[in-house]
Amino acid sequence: MTDTAKTVVIHETGGPEVLKLENWPVGDPGPGEVRIRHQACGLNFIDVYLRTGLYPVDLPSPMGMEAAGVIEAVGEGVTHLKPGDRAAYASARPGAYSQARVLPAAQVCPLPDGIDFETGAAMMLKGLTVEYLFDRTTPIKPGDTVLFHAAAGGVGLIACQWARSEGITLIGTAGTDEKCALALEHGAAHCINYRKENFVEKVRELTGGKGVAVVMDSVGKDTFEGSLDSLKPLGMMISFGNASGPVPPFSLATLAQKGSLKITRPTLFTHIADQDACQAMARRLFDKVLSGDIRIRIDQRFPLEQVADAHRALEARKTTGSTILLP
Incomplete structure (x- = not known):
């Protein structure tokens, strides 16, 4: 484990140019937390809202709300995940545009073997949103x-x-x-x-x-x-x-x-704040994907260092389907 990870951070709000790739502290997970090493990171319009200041965040702030990867360590009290597990998440706490991070375990979900990391990163925030729109609203x-x-x-x-x-x-x-x-x-x-x-x-x-x-x-x-x-x-x-x-x-x-x-x-993060609800929503989404009812379409892939280009494409409505960042 390293003490830092390449992470996209903003020090001020504004256009895509404020997105900076920096070495950001990672550390060990505390009680109720996990450390995950990302294999793919998702891009969403809420990331634009945070970057522009429409949704305020304390600065400086890491960016990104969903990703998939491998659990490296778990904190005290975490029972549904262990080191080596494949996992994916959508999180109210930004920081997914990174090689690795620590975050609350409650919203991190075991990723079935039948779903690859890129699909996992592209589907969590968007798919869980669709789940609550159709099932819970x-x-x-x-x-x-x-x-x-x-x-x-x-x-x-x-x-x-x-x-x-x-x-x-x-x-x-x-x-x-x-x-x-x-x-x-x-x-x-x-x-x-x-x-x-x-x-x-x-x-x-x-x-x-x-x-x-x-x-x-x-x-x-x-x-x-x-x-x-x-x-x-x-x-x-x-x-x-x-x-x-x-x-x-x-x-x-x-x-x-x-x-x-x-x-x-409504917002997704109200729905997934409760761990049991979040995990149940994820299982429903995973079942839809594994059954073939839903296919996650990834039409754009950008290296993490090209995150500003990814934001420009999203805001210009030049994207279709999902977009992922590769750390």
Whole structure:
């Protein structure tokens, strides 16, 4: 074991140029912690929010929220992992853009032998997000129709497959015909190119004027009003991201006027804060992948030292599927 590991750190918020690769202290795990040596690290839009300061962090701060690798050491009280185990995680504590790190064991999950490290790193934050969207936020049953924005992204392609495996009709949106084709290939029943068509009008057309039961929206400001207008009466709006910027303040009376709508703003880290819940969610996700219901598509790979280029590609919406960093 070394005392330091190559780690991507920010000392100030800003553009991709603030991402610096440095030697960062690692140390030994304390009670309830593990030390893991990463084989692959995941890239997510929440990393952009942290880098830009939309989600505040204490500076300097390491970056990255998900990875997969091999457990090197465990602290007192850790019973579900041991040195040598393969593992993957999504963590509320940044630091996954690194060769190795120490973190709380509760959110680190044993990785089945049938899932390789790159897939493990690409699937945890995104896949666990899809799990809570479909299983833990509002009742969704076979035959229901949901609208999912950014359907060709890392979360979106998992959501398309999850919906198909559960008998749920998913209407996706994406910004190019190629991305729409990708969403359809992965299980979306329909996909709307929002640059060519008004997605609200198209959703109404596809649902016979009724609207959808649930909207899952990670885009934020640009799609929020249209998302509400796509819901049927008593429908549920799940706002779970801000890729285009945060949703501006709005009047609760709007929900009444548009059909007694419901709205929630969940986060993954609330759902996985409890160890038992986190491990159960991971097992459900792993089962979907091992059964073949879900295939994790990795379309971009960057060396860890090219992390700024990876962020630029993500923000420019030039990526599809998942992106990983290789330490």
